[in-house]
Amino acid sequence: MRVIVGTDIASIPIAIIIALVIGGVLIALSGVNPFEAYGALLQGAFGTPQHLADTLIEATPLALIGVGIALCFRAGVFNVGAEGQFLLGGMAAAITGNLLSTAPAIATLLAMAIAAVLAGAAWAAIAALLKVYLGASETLTTIMLTYVATYLVSYLLNGPARDPATPIAQTQPLTTSGLLPGLWPGTTLHVGIVIALIVAVAAHYFLRRRVGGFQIVATGLNPVAARSAGLPVRRILISVFLTSGALAGLAGFIQVSGVQGKMIVNLSPGYGYTAIVVALLGRSTPLGAFLAALFFGALSAGGASMETSVGVPASVVTIVQYLTVLLVIAYTAARTLRRPSRVADEEE
Amino acid sequence: MDIFNWIVSAQGEGFFSATMRLAVPLLLAAVGAIYAERSGAINVGIEGMMLSSALSAALVAADTGSPTLGLLAGVVTGIAVAALLAVFTVLLPADPVVVGIALNLLAVGGTTFVFRIFSNQVGTTTTTPGIDAEPIPLLESIPILGPLLFDQSYLVYIALIGVVITWVVLKFTSWGLLLRAAGEHPAAADSLGLSVNRTRFVALLVSGAFAGLGGAFLSLVASTQFVENMTAGRGYIAMAILILGHRSPWGVLLASLLFGLGDAFQLRAQLDNTGVPFQFLLMIPYVLTIVTLAVFGRRLIDPAALGTHFRRGHR
Numbered sequence: 001m002r003v004i005v006g007t008d009i010a011s012i013p014i015a016i017i018i019a020l021v022i023g024g025v026l027i028a029l030s031g032v033n034p035f036e037a038y039g040a041l042l043q044g045a046f047g048t049p050q051h052l053a054d055t056l057i058e059a060t061p062l063a064l065i066g067v068g069i070a071l072c073f074r075a076g077v078f079n080v081g082a083e084g085q086f087l088l089g090g091m092a093a094a095i096t097g098n099l100l101s102t103a104p105a106i107a108t109l110l111a112m113a114i115a116a117v118l119a120g121a122a123w124a125a126i127a128a129l130l131k132v133y134l135g136a137s138e139t140l141t142t143i144m145l146t147y148v149a150t151y152l153v154s155y156l157l158n159g160p161a162r163d164p165a166t167p168i169a170q171t172q173p174l175t176t177s178g179l180l181p182g183l184w185p186g187t188t189l190h191v192g193i194v195i196a197l198i199v200a201v202a203a204h205y206f207l208r209r210r211v212g213g214f215q216i217v218a219t220g221l222n223p224v225a226a227r228s229a230g231l232p233v234r235r236i237l238i239s240v241f242l243t244s245g246a247l248a249g250l251a252g253f254i255q256v257s258g259v260q261g262k263m264i265v266n267l268s269p270g271y272g273y274t275a276i277v278v279a280l281l282g283r284s285t286p287l288g289a290f291l292a293a294l295f296f297g298a299l300s301a302g303g304a305s306m307e308t309s310v311g312v313p314a315s316v317v318t319i320v321q322y323l324t325v326l327l328v329i330a331y332t333a334a335r336t337l338r339r340p341s342r343v344a345d346e347e348e
Numbered sequence: 349m350d351i352f353n354w355i356v357s358a359q360g361e362g363f364f365s366a367t368m369r370l371a372v373p374l375l376l377a378a379v380g381a382i383y384a385e386r387s388g389a390i391n392v393g394i395e396g397m398m399l400s401s402a403l404s405a406a407l408v409a410a411d412t413g414s415p416t417l418g419l420l421a422g423v424v425t426g427i428a429v430a431a432l433l434a435v436f437t438v439l440l441p442a443d444p445v446v447v448g449i450a451l452n453l454l455a456v457g458g459t460t461f462v463f464r465i466f467s468n469q470v471g472t473t474t475t476t477p478g479i480d481a482e483p484i485p486l487l488e489s490i491p492i493l494g495p496l497l498f499d500q501s502y503l504v505y506i507a508l509i510g511v512v513i514t515w516v517v518l519k520f521t522s523w524g525l526l527l528r529a530a531g532e533h534p535a536a537a538d539s540l541g542l543s544v545n546r547t548r549f550v551a552l553l554v555s556g557a558f559a560g561l562g563g564a565f566l567s568l569v570a571s572t573q574f575v576e577n578m579t580a581g582r583g584y585i586a587m588a589i590l591i592l593g594h595r596s597p598w599g600v601l602l603a604s605l606l607f608g609l610g611d612a613f614q615l616r617a618q619l620d621n622t623g624v625p626f627q628f629l630l631m632i633p634y635v636l637t638i639v640t641l642a643v644f645g646r647r648l649i650d651p652a653a654l655g656t657h658f659r660r661g662h663r
Contacts, residue, residue, distance in 0.1 A: 030465045080449055130638070136645030139392070139445055140637070143584050147634040155627035273453050280446065313464040318457030326436075326450055333440035337659070 008332060012281065015327035016295075023320040027312050037312045044305025045298040051305070053187035057259060059297025061086065061251040061271040063196040066278035066289035067203050068244030073284040074207065075240040076220040081127060081142025082248040083272025084149030085120035089249025090256040091153050092119035094171040094263030095161055097178030097256070105177040112178060113253050120249020121242045123149060128241035132234045138241070146272070157265055171263040180258035190258035196290065199247065203286035216240055248272060274300075274318075277325040296321055355491050363612055364495040365481075369570055370615075371608025372507045373398070373562040377586035378593065378600045379510050380558020385595055386518065387551035388531035388544075388653040392448025393433045394559045395583025396455030401425045401563030403459045406574035407466055409567075415479045419503070419564045426560020427553050429455070434552040438545050441657040452583065460576050479503055479569050501569045503561065508601075510558065515597040527551060531651035534658040544658045559583065581634065588637040591644050595651075603640075610636045 024034035045055045065082045072079045079085075096115040100108045127145055130136040156162075157169040165172070180190040207213035219226040219236050227233045251271065256263050278296055282288030303317030354360045377394050384391040401422035409418025433451055437444040479501045497504075518524040526547050529537035534544040562582070567574045589607060593599030614629040 026461065030461075078445060078449075126638075130642050130645070134642045134645055136638070136641035137587075139449070140584050140587055141641055143581060144588075144634040144637045144641075147581055148631045148638075151627040151631050155625050158627075159625060270456075273456075277450065277453070280450070313461050315457045315460040315464065319454065319461060322450055322454035322457060326447070326454065329442050329447060329450070330436060330440060333436065333442035336441055 008335060009283075011328050011331040012324075015324050015331065018327055019320045019323035022323055023316050026316050026319065030312055030316075032310050032312050037306055037310050040306040040309045041299070041302035041317075043302075044309070045302030049184070050187045051301065053184055053189035054301035054305075055294070055298045056189055056193045057297075058300045059293045060192040060196050060258075061255055061268075062275050062278050062296055062300075063193075063290045063293035064199060064251040064254070065244075065248045065272055065275035066282060066293050067196075067200050067286045068247035069275055069279040070282060070284045070286055070289045071203060071207075071216065071240050072244045073279055074220045075216045075237055076223060077128075077131065077237055077241060078139050079124065079127075079142055079241060079244045080139050080276065081124070081144075081146045081149075081272070082244065082275055083268060083270065084142070084146030085123045085245040085248035086252040086255075086268055086272050087146075087153050088123050088149050089116035089120040089252025090263050090267045091156060091161070091252070092116050092249070093253035093256045094174065097174045098172050101175040101177065103177060105179075108177040109180065109257065112257060113250060116249040116253030116256075117246040118249070120252065121246040124241050124245020124248070125238070128238045131241075132237055153263075154265060157263065161263070163262070169265050173262045174257065178257060179261060180254065188259075190254070192254040192258045195250075195254065196293070199250075200286045200290040207286065248275075269300075270318075274321065277321055280325045281328065352491075360491075361495040363616055364492055365500070366612040366615060367605065367608040368495075368497070368500055368504060369608075370611040371604040372504050373565045373570065373582055374586050374589055374607055375601060375604035376507050376510065376562035376565065377559045377583060378589040378604060379507070379514050379597060380555040380562075381586060381590050382514055382518070382595050382597060382600060383527065383551040383558075384548075384555040385590060385654060386531045386651055387527045387548045388534060388651055388656065388658070389434070389438060389548040389552050390444040390448070390655045391430070391433065391552060391555045391559075392445050392587070393429060393451045393583075394555070394586050395579055395581065396448075396452035397426045397429045397556050397559035398563035398566065398583050399452075399455045399459050399577070399579045400429050401560035402567040402578055403463055403563075403574050405560075405564035406567040407462075409477055413477055415477050415568050418477075418568055419479075419561070422564030422568075423557050423560040426556040426558070426563060428556070430552045430556020430559070433556075434549045437657070438548045438552065441659065444655055456577055459574075463574060463576060477572070503565050503569055506561065507565075510561075511597045511601050518597070523547075528651070530658075531653055534653050534656075538658070538660060548658070559586075562586075585633060585637050588640045592640045594649055607633060607636060 020038070024038065027034040027037045044051055046052055065086060069079050069082060093112040093116040096112045097108060100111055123145060127138045127141040130141050131138040154169065157171065161171050163170055163172040180192060183189045183191050183194065207217065215226070215231050215236050219231060219233050223233055252267065255267055260267065274296060278292045279289050282290070282292040299317045299321060303314040306312055307314040377398060381391050381394060404425040405418040405422035408421035409415045429451065433447060436442040436447040481501050518527065526537065526542050529542065530544045530547045538544050563579065566578055585607060589600055589603040593601070593603035611633050614632040617624065617629050618626050
């Protein structure tokens with residue numbers, strides 16, 4: 001995969017500004033004063049302690065999934081299906097939490113997290129094994145698996161896993177032992193953001209300082225060279241994919257346990273997809289992905305509040321997010337092109 | 349002969365008619381992608397092209413009352429999105445998969461935004477004047493072939509003609525030869541003074557036009573309205589069809605019909621109340637795609653230069 005890692009940092013703020021200007025034009029076209037709309041967005045992202053908490057809550061799944069996708073990018077594979085891994089993680093966590101509703105909180109939460117991690121990793125494993133042993137494009141299989149996962153969750157929530165007490169497709173609410181502890185009294189912020197930060201730092205350390213991390217990067221830079229150097233390329237690709245699925249599943253657990261308190265059909269407004277651009281904007285580095293997740297979390301939380309207060313569809317935020325990343329990709333690619341060609345070098 | 353009776357019954361006719369209706373958007377998108385991939389350019393942006401075109405076709409058709417104008421709008425939109433992809437991946441050396449996925453996700457946000465703006469401000473309903481089926485007398489009563497081919501809208505015929513044209517272009521024209529040269533050995537094509545990147549750019553635009561027709565089919569023929577995210581992965585399924593059909597027009601036609609059949613089967617099974625939860629039936633097209641990729645995914649028959657960026661003087 002080309003042009004993912006070597007992004008020029010200086011291009012990022014410029015890309016953000018251009019994307020925001022284009023977003024402003026779209027807002028103006030929809031008949032709202034863009035300054036007023038962006039004011040509402042800022043207010044919604046940072047205006048009060050609760051709004052700041054909303055930003056961090058939105059950033060948490062993006063950061064966790066984004067770190068996993070960044071690891072995949074570094075190894076040269078593309079996990080487009082984190083959305084499905086996230087949903088199944090949430091589902092597994094909710095079922096486990098309801099089974100253990102009377103156990104102590106620590107045991108329940110741990111069991112939920114493990115179930116979610118296993119569910120996410122198992123779903124990613126399908127695509128990883130098909131890729132490594134049968135050559136099936138992981139880009140396509142992960143997308144297809146997300147559709148399958150969505151229907152599977154819909155079936156479970158309308159059938160065997162549904163709370164019999166309600167006609168809505170959702171599981172029974174978790175008891176307090178299944179809920180993540182809060183972090184900031186007076187707001188709804190839970191400890192998820194701390195977990196995400198720990199994961200990002202651990203992944204950073206692993207990539208930079210451990211042999212396994214070096215193997216991932218070497219595989220991504222040149223899989224053929226890595227294989228002839230004796231690296232277990234297949235095992236590296238599978239383990240990176242499984243890690244990514246596990247992190248998406250973990251994010252599903254955090255969303256169920258920290259935000260919803262139960263599994264619902266619309267657990268994700270597309271975290272698994274937004275996390276792809278989070279990883280790209282973060283230059284496929286774990287810490288970069290964490291920072292990008294904070295930025296995108298602020299945009300998402302602010303966008304939701306902008307929609308309710310000034311009536312601009314929150315999808316304008318999605319447009320700004322993807323435009324930012326496309327602009328960074330364009331800039332980076334154009335810069336690569338300006339480099340003198342190798343043949344020209346030889347002729348000189 | 350129970351099966352024969354079923355085939356000529358109204359149910360059987362509906363089934364084969366549905367097969368074609370479900371196959372055609374996939375067929376259009378996949379046939380277009382033949383041009384792109386044979387020239388060495390991967391078009392991962394089909395999904396976004398189809399979705400954008402479905403919206404523009406629906407909006408223009410609803411506004412002007414003319415489904416044909418809607419169709420044209422769909423084609424233009426498909427070409428426009430393809431041009432964007434081509435700038436990134438042909439003119440610039442950006443990764444085609446990453447840019448394609450990013451464009452598709454941008455299309456989800458973009459169409460949602462435009463759709464909400466228009467349905468709020470104009471206040472129109474989302475129903476479009478659709479393109480109706482025009483049964484051909486006599487031929488329409490042939491078993492299987494009748495409902496499959498001769499009781500359909502004219503867009504179905506366009507798709508089938510597109511298959512033939514694509515076959516002729518690839519096999520018998522010099523541009524088709526240039527296209528294949530660009531996909532198999534771009535440096536050789538370049539050394540003969542042929543422009544690899546111009547060929548790939550145009551091939552992507554052709555692919556966009558076909559994807560635009562496929563998207564317009566969804567909002568003008570298959571249903572007569574735009575629904576957010578209505579492509580539901582069809583652009584990606586088309587890429588699997590391309591692999592299953594070996595990137596040949598006839599192979600892609602057969603593969604599309606197979607997927608149409610699978611989709612028609614699951615719709616039929618939903619109506620028949622088989623006791624299988626409907627969610628499992630809805631999974632069928634996606635599972636079929638995964639199985640296809642698992643069985644035929646090994647890239648032995650890919651054009652040699654597929655997905656590589658060509659730059660003169662670079663190896």
